[in-house]
Amino acid sequence: MIRLIDIYKEYDNGTKALKGVNLRIDDGEFVFLVGPSGSGKSTIIKLITGEVYPTAGRMMVNGFSPDNMRASQIPLMRRTLGVIFQDFRLIEKKTVWENLSFVMRAVGCSGRETRRRIPYVLKLVGLEGKENHFPNELSGGEQQRVAIARALVNNPSMIIADEPTGNLDPQRSYEIMDLLKRINELGTTVLMVTHERDLVDRFGKRVVAIEDGKIISDETGGYYNG
Amino acid sequence: MAKRINTGYYFSEGFHNVFSHGLMSFAAVCMIVACLLIMGTFTLVAVNMEHMLGELERENEFIAYIDESYTRQQAQGLESKLAELENVAEVTFVTKEEAQQSYLQGREEVELLKELPATVFRDRYRIHVEDIRDISATVDRVKAVPGVAKITVALEIAQGFVLVRNIAMGVALVLIAMLMVISLFIISNTIKLATFYRREEIAIMKMCGATNSFVRWPFVYEGMLLGIAGAVVAFFLQWGVYQLVCGFIDRSAGMGLVVIIPFAAMATRIFTTFLVSGFVIGVGGSTMAIRKFLQV
Numbered sequence: 001m002i003r004l005i006d007i008y009k010e011y012d013n014g015t016k017a018l019k020g021v022n023l024r025i026d027d028g029e030f031v032f033l034v035g036p037s038g039s040g041k042s043t044i045i046k047l048i049t050g051e052v053y054p055t056a057g058r059m060m061v062n063g064f065s066p067d068n069m070r071a072s073q074i075p076l077m078r079r080t081l082g083v084i085f086q087d088f089r090l091i092e093k094k095t096v097w098e099n100l101s102f103v104m105r106a107v108g109c110s111g112r113e114t115r116r117r118i119p120y121v122l123k124l125v126g127l128e129g130k131e132n133h134f135p136n137e138l139s140g141g142e143q144q145r146v147a148i149a150r151a152l153v154n155n156p157s158m159i160i161a162d163e164p165t166g167n168l169d170p171q172r173s174y175e176i177m178d179l180l181k182r183i184n185e186l187g188t189t190v191l192m193v194t195h196e197r198d199l200v201d202r203f204g205k206r207v208v209a210i211e212d213g214k215i216i217s218d219e220t221g222g223y224y225n226g
Numbered sequence: 227m228a229k230r231i232n233t234g235y236y237f238s239e240g241f242h243n244v245f246s247h248g249l250m251s252f253a254a255v256c257m258i259v260a261c262l263l264i265m266g267t268f269t270l271v272a273v274n275m276e277h278m279l280g281e282l283e284r285e286n287e288f289i290a291y292i293d294e295s296y297t298r299q300q301a302q303g304l305e306s307k308l309a310e311l312e313n314v315a316e317v318t319f320v321t322k323e324e325a326q327q328s329y330l331q332g333r334e335e336v337e338l339l340k341e342l343p344a345t346v347f348r349d350r351y352r353i354h355v356e357d358i359r360d361i362s363a364t365v366d367r368v369k370a371v372p373g374v375a376k377i378t379v380a381l382e383i384a385q386g387f388v389l390v391r392n393i394a395m396g397v398a399l400v401l402i403a404m405l406m407v408i409s410l411f412i413i414s415n416t417i418k419l420a421t422f423y424r425r426e427e428i429a430i431m432k433m434c435g436a437t438n439s440f441v442r443w444p445f446v447y448e449g450m451l452l453g454i455a456g457a458v459v460a461f462f463l464q465w466g467v468y469q470l471v472c473g474f475i476d477r478s479a480g481m482g483l484v485v486i487i488p489f490a491a492m493a494t495r496i497f498t499t500f501l502v503s504g505f506v507i508g509v510g511g512s513t514m515a516i517r518k519f520l521q522v
């Protein structure tokens with residue numbers, strides 16, 4: 001669950017990215033975050049992942065409150081989130097398997113858990129048999145699936161995706177969306193930033209629109225006005 | 227249990243890092259080796275000087291030559307006078323023949339010396355003092371005794387040793403401080419490079435909830451490995467250099483004054499010192515490198 005209460009964010013250079021944002025996302029929801037370039041979408045994502053801190057306001061992320069907790073708690077908060085980026089961010093010199101196993105390792109999973117979990121998530125994202133491929137041997141859509149598998153591998157309660165389909169053609173984008181929808185149906189909350197009107201309209205989920213650091217509309221099943 | 231698994235992981239990651247940028251690691255190890263070698267060499271010179279000084283002091287004696295116009299009888303007559311002097315512990319009369327014998331010992335191969343008549347030597351007394359620190363006063367008193375022509379004291383040699391030892395020690399200390407700092411920076415830079423190579427992985431690990439210490443430890447291990455590798459290499463090189471120099475001194479200076487401590491007698495201590503220094507440099511350098519990149 002995410003709660004943003006009257007959140008302001010001003011960057012060090014004086015840019016006011018968020019100007020009083022209120023947002024509540026409950027467990028199990030699928031939420032699109034839309035808005036023009038520079039409106040503050042990525043800033044919201046970064047607040048949730050603990051990369052930046054709010055200048056003012058209060059917030060809760062899966063039971064953690066980044067605005068007033070100790071730094072040592074941040075890793076624990078991040079373990080409840082799976083993050084996906086537009087540019088995939090896979091390690092080029094690691095195989096698909098290693099790309100997944102190293103993040104499991106990073107949160108202290110044993111080799112046994114790793115061997116059990118990775119085949120499961122690879123099957124879920126439709127990449128069985130690609131364990132030993134390197135990222136550059138895969139298509140863009142497949143690489144994004146690996147990134148989704150990586151986000152899922154530590155069993156987060158929420159997936160955070162900042163324009164996950166931005167680098168993909170419409171067909172691949174649709175497949176990725178379908179995959180995120182299925183993941184959501186399995187019980188994982190999804191918050192997804194996107195520019196793509198088609199996708200948003202097609203999936204008929206909750207749409208939060210932001211403009212100039214403020215939320216201007218929040219409608220379920222509604223379509224993209226941004 | 228979990229801790230042990232992690233130690234293995236940190237170790238293997240650190241080990242991996244060393245080879246992922248092998249050239250820089252090699253340079254870092256070389257620097258540590260050079261630093262430890264220079265440190266070690268000056269320290270060993272100082273230690274040896276100290277040792278020789280100790281040997282000299284233990285002998286705490288000097289030699290008083292008797293005027294050549296004195297007969298053997300007259301010369302021997304001085305013994306009681308000398309023995310009465312303050313701070314004199316023991317007086318031994320040595321005839322010129324005996325002196326010649328002991329001089330020729332160890333110089334048998336030099337033909338020329340065999341023809342040397344005993345008359346070029348003088349009768350002499352070997353005078354032991356009670357307290358080495360008062361030796362100059364005692365020398366003055368012995369000089370005042372009529373019939374004593376000349377005195378040779380190892381004092382000047384001793385003072386020479388003191389000087390060399392002090393210089394070696396001073397240089398060693400300054401070098402240790404300087405080289406420690408340099409090695410720290412070299413290691414620190416190597417580790418910074420390692421973190422730079424792995425910045426993507428670090429970012430992803432942190433995004434997935436890896437703790438700071440989990441990210442940090444492989445680099446500390448890497449630094450430690452570099453430091454220890456440098457220490458081990460430096461130890462064996464130091465050994466080789468020491469043996470070489472010892473061999474050279476043995477061959478060139480048979481005067482018996484130079485007493486060199488065998489390397490084996492100090493090996494454990496040198497090894498431990500090198501290992502501890504390498505460890506401190508390695509861990510210190512890597513800690514310096516990773517201290518600030520860990521924010522966020």
Ligand SMILES: Nc1ncnc2c1ncn2[C@@H]1O[C@H](COP(=O)(O)OP(=O)(O)OP(=O)(O)O)[C@@H](O)[C@H]1O
Nearest residue numbers: 011012013015017036037038039040041042043044
């Ligand atoms: N690290 C930063 N330092 C200073 N200003 C920043 C920083 N990151 C973002 N900004 C500014 O904050 C505002 C919001 O940026 P943000 O990245 O949240 O926009 P966005 O909605 O994600 O845009 P886009 O759709 O182009 O990704 C912009 O004006 C941007 O220039």
Ligand SMILES: [Mg+2]
Nearest residue numbers: 041042043162
């Ligand atoms: Mg953005």
